[in-house]
Amino acid sequence: MLLGIHCSISGGLHKAFGESASLGIDTFQIFTKNQRQWKEKIIETQEKSIFLDDFKTSHVKLIFSHASYLINLASNDDILWERSVRALIGEVQRCHDLGLAFTILHPGSAKELGEREGIKKIIKALKTTLQETKNSALKILLENTAGQGSSIGYRFEHLKQILDGADSARIGVCFDTCHAFAAGYDIRTKTGFEATMEELDSIIGLKNLYAIHLNDSKGELGSNLDRHEHIGKGRLGLEPFRQIMNTFSHIPKVIETPKKDNMDAVNLEVLRGLINT
Template sequence: MSTSTSGTRQMRSSFKSIDEKLCLGSHLSVSGGPWKAVEEAIELDIRALQIFTKNASRWVQKPIDPVSVDRFHDAISNWGPHPLLSHDSYLINLASPKEELFEKSIAAFSDELERAELLGIDFLVMHPGAHVGSGVDSGIDRIAKGMLRSFEQVPHTKTRVLLENTAGGGSTMGRSFDELRDLLDAIDTPERTGTCLDTCHMFAAGYELRTEEGYDETMRQLDDTLGANRVFALHLNDSKGDLGSHLDRHMHIGEGLIGNSGFESVMQDPRFSGIPKILETPKVEDMDRKNLDLLKKLSEQK
């Protein structure tokens, strides 16, 4: 796994370029093979990449063949090394109170870890899950147990698991900084875990980002609970839903209800220097390039 760049946070003070400090990236398609995403990353000139290592709406898929793994690593050596992320399948629910789904989720999550290790992925972003009525405490307990069993099954991986915050719809877990902290504390394996904050989900969950005062208050809450040092990646998405709407619908940067001002605060926040910032906005026309250009512009101090 020589191409892995785990520990990018340690190099924070020694950015070789402004692009490295911004660390902008995108979730790109692996259709045709995982190396295709890397080729697109080179074309977009980005410094971070997120992919699915399997079809996100299927339980089981055959292992990635060795030829594809080699092609992926070859492509990476032409591009990076830059931070690599994968996102877990939407079917996995480690918080499920149902035994069968819980066991299936552990098996599928272990498979995600193995695939990530095979490809030299630095960070595996996962949705903590939904407790579906069994309660937050029970959900936290299940997620911690499930995660630790996966860690036992796949003991030797350099991939760090990042719990993503959610918009808080239904009984989804991880809607607040407190809940993410409680989850990380319950898993109690700090060397293998962390969080990924999604701006759309934060805003929809009720965290203000639009005004300077609102942003500062949100970050004060982050510092007081989870701590910014446990944030290893950001998902940069504008939000279709309003503050506290719990609606998980991503919009292009500046075109949703967070707007340019919110992203200006994020991009200029030293807490997030050098941390991968991934777009998960709709892939239409040339929008990735436009979103990236806008984020770069918003990162410049006035």
């Protein structure tokens, strides 16, 4: 069972290992740089060796990153699109240098371009990124979105079209529970959860699912609101998490709930308590 949280890198990338050790987790997600700034970051030799040493001596088995929120591979603005591709290439290189397994990416926002054209731009961007990072086996996982604004990825069909277009074993999918519910997939009950996962399997294929984000939802079903809530404290309740903890034990899972007091520890405890129930 790989279960963890999104760890902070404040004070340095290796700081994530202190947080993960204190929580006793075996996987985590990080940002490899300030996710709200375009400024690129090169991993220095020393920073890299400290991180790799800590990784080796830790109990952590697998680490992945979340790409910058600024990246928009569906942008119709050529400058923003180019910048986004550069930023994704930088992300893949940093993850590769740090021994990470994959990076998670929001597919993009098409705005006036429309979904069809937006998806074409995303495919082109991914192809360029893969081409320019051929030295790496790092996977890029497309995350399903809540459908806020004109974001692409709120239907499994979008992700499938991108997977088909990019046509590479280095592209996969990450399933976010809050986003799925906000996008209209009713996973609150066992039957609803199973139906959603069957849909995911028939459209995308479960073999392409490499990670799960465990988040309860502040927003209602179909609200398109991307607002994460603590596990069992939102509109989702505990059932979808019970299902995931018991049927997707082989897939790495992290929570991305608000950082407050000891809530990461509390949420992890709630999730562990759902096993075999």
